[in-house]
Amino acid sequence: xxxxxxxxxxxxxxxxxxxxxxxxxxxxxxxxxxxxxxxxxxxxxxxxxxxxxxxxxxxxxxxxxxxxxxxxxxxxxxxxxxxxxxxxxxxxxxxxxxxxxxxxxxxxxxxxxxxxxxxxxxxxxxxxxxxxxxxxxxxxxxxxxxxxxxxxxxxxxxxxxxxxxxxxxxxxxxxxxxxxxxxxxxxxxxxxxxxxxxxxxxxxxxxxxxxxxxxxxxxxxxxxxxxxxxxxxxx
Amino acid sequence: xxxxxxxxxxxxxxxxxxxxxxxxxxxxxxxxxxxxxxxxxxxxxxxxxxxxxxxxxxxxxxxxxxxxxxxxxxxxxxxxxxxxxxxxxxxxxxxxxxxxxxxxxxxxxxxxxxxxxxxxxxxxxxxxxxxxxxxxxxxxxxxxxxxxxxxxxxxxxxxxxxxxxxxxxxxxxxxxxxxxxxxxxxxxxxxxxxxxxxxxxxxxxxxxxxxxxxxxxxxxxxxxxxxxxxxxxxxxxxxxxxxxxxxxxxxxxxxxxxxxxxxxxxxxxxxxxxxxxxxxxxxxxxxxxxxxxxxxxxxxxxxxxxxxxxxxxxxxxxxxxxxxxxxxxxxxxxxxxxxxxxxxxxxxxxxxxxxxxxxxxxxxxxxxxxxxxxxxxxxxxxxxxxxxxxxxxxxxxxxxxxxxxxxxxxxxxxxxxxx
Ligand SMILES: Cc1cc2nc3c(=O)[nH]c(=O)nc-3n(C[C@H](O)[C@H](O)[C@H](O)COP(=O)(O)OP(=O)(O)OC[C@H]3O[C@@H](n4cnc5c(N)ncnc54)[C@H](O)[C@@H]3O)c2cc1C
Numbered sequence: 001x002x003x004x005x006x007x008x009x010x011x012x013x014x015x016x017x018x019x020x021x022x023x024x025x026x027x028x029x030x031x032x033x034x035x036x037x038x039x040x041x042x043x044x045x046x047x048x049x050x051x052x053x054x055x056x057x058x059x060x061x062x063x064x065x066x067x068x069x070x071x072x073x074x075x076x077x078x079x080x081x082x083x084x085x086x087x088x089x090x091x092x093x094x095x096x097x098x099x100x101x102x103x104x105x106x107x108x109x110x111x112x113x114x115x116x117x118x119x120x121x122x123x124x125x126x127x128x129x130x131x132x133x134x135x136x137x138x139x140x141x142x143x144x145x146x147x148x149x150x151x152x153x154x155x156x157x158x159x160x161x162x163x164x165x166x167x168x169x170x171x172x173x174x175x176x177x178x179x180x181x182x183x184x185x186x187x188x189x190x191x192x193x194x195x196x197x198x199x200x201x202x203x204x205x206x207x208x209x210x211x212x213x214x215x216x217x218x219x220x221x222x223x224x225x226x227x228x229x230x231x232x233x234x235x
Numbered sequence: 236x237x238x239x240x241x242x243x244x245x246x247x248x249x250x251x252x253x254x255x256x257x258x259x260x261x262x263x264x265x266x267x268x269x270x271x272x273x274x275x276x277x278x279x280x281x282x283x284x285x286x287x288x289x290x291x292x293x294x295x296x297x298x299x300x301x302x303x304x305x306x307x308x309x310x311x312x313x314x315x316x317x318x319x320x321x322x323x324x325x326x327x328x329x330x331x332x333x334x335x336x337x338x339x340x341x342x343x344x345x346x347x348x349x350x351x352x353x354x355x356x357x358x359x360x361x362x363x364x365x366x367x368x369x370x371x372x373x374x375x376x377x378x379x380x381x382x383x384x385x386x387x388x389x390x391x392x393x394x395x396x397x398x399x400x401x402x403x404x405x406x407x408x409x410x411x412x413x414x415x416x417x418x419x420x421x422x423x424x425x426x427x428x429x430x431x432x433x434x435x436x437x438x439x440x441x442x443x444x445x446x447x448x449x450x451x452x453x454x455x456x457x458x459x460x461x462x463x464x465x466x467x468x469x470x471x472x473x474x475x476x477x478x479x480x481x482x483x484x485x486x487x488x489x490x491x492x493x494x495x496x497x498x499x500x501x502x503x504x505x506x507x508x509x510x511x512x513x514x515x516x517x518x519x520x521x522x523x524x525x526x527x528x529x530x531x532x533x534x535x536x537x538x539x540x541x542x543x544x545x546x547x548x549x550x551x552x553x554x555x556x557x558x559x560x561x562x563x564x565x566x567x568x569x570x571x572x573x574x575x576x577x578x579x580x581x582x583x584x585x586x587x588x589x590x591x592x593x594x595x596x597x598x599x600x601x602x603x604x605x606x607x608x609x610x611x612x613x614x615x616x617x618x619x620x621x622x623x624x625x626x627x628x629x630x631x632x633x634x635x636x637x638x639x640x641x642x643x644x645x646x647x648x649x650x651x652x653x654x
Contacts, residue, residue, distance in 0.1 A: 161584060162584075162586060164286075165574055165586045166586070166589070168282070168567075168574075169570075169589060169591055171647065172563055172567065172644070172648050172651055173593075173640075173643060173644045173648070175646065175650050175651075176650075177650070179650070181642060181643045181645075181646040182639045182640055182641075182643025182644075183640060183644060183647055209607075209623040210605070210623070213607060213622070213623055214591060214609065217609050217620060217621065
């Protein structure tokens with residue numbers, strides 16, 4: 001089966017030492033714990049939907065950037081078009097360092113350095129794929145985070161042009177292109193997720209001092225404006 | 236075409252006068268000239284070009300072909316960065332629609348609204364944005380002037396000066412003395428000298444562990460002082476001797492020929508002497524007549540100068556109120572200015588000014604700290620609203636995360652500036 005090994009020599013180089021390193025059949029229960037790091041962005045299980053990242057049901061055998069209803073980075077779309085498919089081996093490389101496989105991916109994740117951790121989380125993901133078959137569907141592992149935000153705030157329609165101006169305060173650190181070099185990507189998030197995250201900083205439920213300060217000064221309309229702008233930004 | 240022109244000439248004497256003016260202007264398209272392609276100027280030029288989509292001609296005047304960031308230049312001294320990683324070309328800016336002219340601006344004619352260039356010729360402007368950074372105050376440190384900058388480098392403009400200081404550090408004799416003359420307020424990058432002390436100490440600890448560092452400082456306290464002093468005690472115990480104003484640190488003179496530093500009458504032989512003199516706005520601001528004393532006072536709402544509504548000053552050269560002179564601040568001010576200039580010239584929406592700043596410093600491997608604040612425009616000045624600072628005694632994990640964040644910021648701001 002063609003699994004996209006040809007699209008880049010450097011990828012092949014990254015891949016070869018790793019495919020031999022880990023026990024190929026990981027421990028799904030241990031993998032579920034590791035998956036906690038993923039679930040803020042990726043849902044998996046029954047009823048899973050795209051959030052900040054696409055849902056991961058049926059990921060095995062799927063081409064990279066394979067959902068039409070999810071906006072992927074150009075880098076991942078290119079990789080998919082060049083033939084990259086998700087299987088245990090390609091997932092292993094991707095999870096070790098997402099940007100080694102697709103340098104412009106918006107997946108803001110430093111990667112799992114321990115091969116056994118990767119094998120375990122891959123074993124966990126296999127539960128939600130028909131390939132291999134006979135896998136029961138379970139409840140989604142990721143749900144919309146609990147929040148007590150006023151529905152009126154969530155319902156605000158953001159002024160994207162104002163958001164574009166306000167975004168200048170964000171892009172001193174967060175790259176408008178969605179790249180992540182130590183500061184996470186904030187582009188193409190669903191507006192609701194963006195609004196929830198910013199209000200969580202504003203209310204000091206999320207812990208970063210710079211973000212608490214920045215969000216603390218933004219009004220509800222301004223947060224909605226930023227969400228509207230970043231959700232629809234042109235790459 | 237000819238009919239249009241004839242109608243134009245015969246209907247309006249004012250129009251005729253415009254046509255007769257010596258400068259060629261693209262019909263109806265306003266001109267913005269930006270002087271200085273650093274943190275403030277590059278950001279302003281790129282944002283105006285990007286957002287106005289051809290409705291404004293944007294010209295950037297910058298003599299160097301590669302901008303070496305002062306930010307992270309201390310990390311270069313410490314061995315954490317290569318000089319080439321700090322250099323950024325102007326190709327992205329040109330691709331973004333900015334007309335990049337590699338030349339020095341040598342004069343501003345505020346009546347004719349033109350900027351003259353060292354290479355000859357001049358450029359017309361409707362709005363002029365100056366972001367020339369800093370120059371040094373003559374005679375600020377007795378015995379030192381620009382002709383001594385090879386013997387006693389400032390390394391406060393990045394590039395060859397940083398390389399020189401690094402080379403001197405490398406050839407220091409074992410057990411030798413590194414001295415720094417720190418600047419008085421206000422100056423570029425308040426934590427900069429102390430991050431430098433940390434990075435020099437890091438280098439010496441590895442390569443020259445019996446060497447000493449003396450800092451003569453005209454200030455009684457400095458930015459992130461508790462954090463730096465804690466870090467120096469933890470990582471470089473006994474190496475750094477900081478002499479503040481209370482102990483005569485402000486009463487200094489140097490002799491670049493003899494390589495001596497005199498602090499409060501006491502002469503010390505030094506092997507390397509990093510003199511960071513008092514600073515003032517880059518000279519072109521003075522030549523444009525928009526300075527008062529050492530800096531150019533500006534209106535907080537749009538960064539226009541108090542002296543001339545069509546001239547704006549950004550970044551280190553401006554006197555604006557509470558923001559520190561940093562790359563982050565210059566970048567933040569540039570976006571407020573870009574929005575206002577575009578609105579003034581094309582009628583696009585102008586939004587209220589909002590500023591922010593965060594300065595990260597590295598004390599030792601994986602030991603990063605930060606200080607930041609947000610600001611608003613008041614009629615008097617840019618005023619601080621809210622701020623935070625790293626705490627002493629933080630865990631190694633927090634410090635490591637802070638350092639990694641600064642790496643992300645560096646990529647973020649350089650991309651935001653240069654495209
Ligand atoms: C050691 C050190 C560490 C620092 N660390 C940080 C940090 O971690 N974070 C941070 O935010 N800031 C930091 N800074 C501060 C930061 O570098 C400056 O505040 C920032 O560069 C100011 O931007 P600016 O646009 O005012 O000037 P600059 O970035 O200096 O740009 C000025 C430009 O104008 C050009 N120019 C000058 N005169 C003319 C003329 N007549 N014609 C045409 N062009 C001209 C120059 O060539 C230059 O490119 C540091 C500074 C130093 C020295």
